[in-house]
Amino acid sequence: MELTYQELLQRKLGRYSHVISLRPHQLVRHFQVDVYIFEQQGLKFVEIEDFHSSHAVNLTRGEQKAHITFKPTLEDQRLCHNCLETKLNNDFTVHYDVNRDLNAGQIQIVNGYFVHFFAPVNLQPLPKNIVFIIDVSTSMWGSKIVQTREAMVTILDQLKPEDHFTLVKFSHHISTWNEEMTIANEENIEKAKEFSRQLTPSGMTNINDAILRGSAILRKAHKEEKLPPRSASILLLLTDGDPSYGETNKENIRRNVKNDLGEDVTLFCLGFGMNLDYGFLEKMALDNQGLARKIFEGADAPLQLKGFYDEVATPLLSKIYLEYPENAVENVTRSEFQTYFDGSELVVAGKIVNNSLDSFSTSITAKAELGNLTLITNVGVSDTENLLEKQHYIFGEFTEWLWAYLTIKQLLTQRMIEPDPEEKQRLTDRALEMSLHYGFVTPLTSMVITKRVKKAAPVLTAKKVPPSAGKRKVTGVDSDPHFIIMLPRQQQHVCFNIDEEPGRIINLLTDKENGISVNGQIIGAKKVDTKTGKLQTYIGRLGIVLSDLGIFIDISTESIVVHDSKGRTKFPWNNIFVKKENFSIQVSDQDKFFIFLPIDTSFEVVLHRVWKKNEIHRSFLGFYTRGESQFSPRTHGLIGQFFKEPTIDISNIRPGPEFDKPIATMQVKVHTSSYQGTSNGLPDPQTRAAIW
Known part of the structure; x- marks a missing residue:
C-alpha cells in the first residue's frame, strides 16, 4: 500500500518534528526510510531522536538541504538472535529548525497563493502574569493529585524573576495561596511549592467560580497598576471532571468566563484523564484566545503537564497584527494574534487577486517588552515563485x-x-x-481505503472485443461520443456515434416506473482538428434525476453536485464515499464516480482529464450502466432503448476507415443507430454503426 500525504509541521519549543511510526509487526527484507528536508532560510540544526538502531541511520546535510536514511538489515530488526520477532515498535523522529533573525519572516508564493511564516528571535521575553487554577475535587484522588503536585513544583521553579503569579485551588470550595499577584522571587516560589505539596482532594467541582476568582485577582492587580504595562496575562486551568457545583450549565459558564476575561487575558485548559467533557474545555479556551490540551493518565503525566507549560512559558509579543497589500489579496486566514510564544510560529495564508503584482509587501505590528515593534518586508513575486519551482514537491x-x-x-x-x-x-x-x-x-x-483492482482494457480503444467481454454486460457512452451496446443474442458489441452541435442536451435513458432519468450535454473541442477537419464533440455534463428519492445529481468535469431536500452538497473529484438511506455514491481513483441505486443497478461516470493547455481537446465524461435487467421494459433513450434487447437487422456491411472496423446500417425496429434530435430519443434512419 502506498500512502501519499502532506502535513504542516508545527513549530514547538524551537523546532519542527517529523514523526514516522515504525511498527511493522514482522521482519521486513527491504526496509528503508528516507527523509528529505529543504528550507530556503537554511538549516540551523538537524537531529535524529535516540533510536535503538542508530547505527543504521545516516545523515547527509548541506546548508539548505538534508537527507536522512534509515536502512536496517534483517539482523538489525530482530528482537533477539535468530528469532523472527521484530524490535521495531516505536517512532522514528527527526527534529530540525531553520536560521532566523528579527525580521518579518518568510513569504512563499506559488500559483497565486501566498504563505507567510513568522517566528522572530532575539526578543526580550514579556513578563507574564499567571494564575494557576487547580482542581482538587474528590475525582483527583490517587495518582492524579500526586502527579499534579510533582508537576507544579517543577513548573514553579521555571518562573522568571520578572513574572507575577498566584495559585487558586478549587473543589466546591475555592481558596487561594495568595489573594494578590505576587512577584516570582525565590522566597515566594518556595512558599508556593509548599502550598502545592499540600494539595488534597475533596468535595465537588466548581469550575465557574474558580475561573472568575482567578480573573478577579488579575483584574485587581492591573487596576492597581501592580503589574508591568507590557506583559502577558494568563489563566491556566487544570481539571479532571465536569462542573458539578455552583453554576453547572456549561454554556452559561462559557458566557460568564468570556464576559469576565475580556480580550486581554488568555485562558489555557488542561483536561486530566478521560472522564471529562474535553469539548467544553476546548470551546472555553478558544473563546478566550487560548487552547486546550488532554493530559493522559500515566507515569509521564508530569512530563505532559510540564511540556505544555514550556510551550507557553515565554511570551515574546502581544497584540500581533499582520497586514498585506490592500486590494491585492483576499480570503486571508487569521492574521491577528493575542500572544506569540518563544519557540512557536505564526502561519498566515491567502489568495493574491492582483496578478500583475511585481512585489509583495508585509507589515507586522506588535507590542514587545521594550516598546512597540514594527517589521516590514518586501519580496519579488516572480523571484519567490522561480525559487520554489526548482524544488520537486509531491504536491506542486x-x-x-x-x-x-x-x-x-x-x-x-x-x-x-x-x-x-x-x-x-x-x-x-x-x-x-x-x-x-x-x-x-x-x-x-473520512478517508476510505479501498483495494485497487486491476483496470480493465478501455472498451473504446479495443481493436477486438475479447470473448470474455460478453460475460458482463456493459452499456455506455464515451469519447466523441461513442455509444457501446452489448447484444447478447448477437454475441457482439455494437458501437455507434452521434454528431450533435455543442450545447445540445440528449436523453440517455428514462425509466419512469423507477423514477430515473439521465441526460447528457454535448461540448465541443477547442477548435477543429486539422487532421480530420472535424470539430470533435464529447459529453461534458451529466444530469441524473432520481425522482422517487427527490435527488438530482449534476456532474461536470470540475465537480459533482448533489441536490436533495436538505439543500446542495458539492463534491470534488477526490476519493469519497457517501451513503444515503436508499443509495450511495463513491469516487475512486479521482476519476471514477459510482452511483449505487436501490433497484440493484449502478451507474459509473468516468472523468477523462485532458491537459488544460491542450490546444484542441478538453476534459470530458464517459457514462456506463450496470444491471440493466432491473430497469422496466418501458425504459427508453439513446442507451435505455437497448436494455431489453430489441429486434435488430444489420445490413450493408462494408469497409470502414480502419481495416479491422467495418461499418454497416443497423435497423432497430423501424429506426437506426444515430440520434438526430428526435423527441423520443431514438435513432434516426440511415446512419452508420461500427460492429466490434
Missing part, C-alpha cells in the same frame, strides 16, 4: 493546499464556538465543501 500547488488547510481549520474552530444555529450550519457547509474539494480528513469527512 502546496501554497493553495496550505491555505485550504488553514481555512478549514479556522472554519471548524469558528463552528465549534458559534452559538447561532444558522451561522454554525453555514460554517459547517463551507468546511465540508472545502474538505471534500481538497481531500482533507476532518471531523466532517
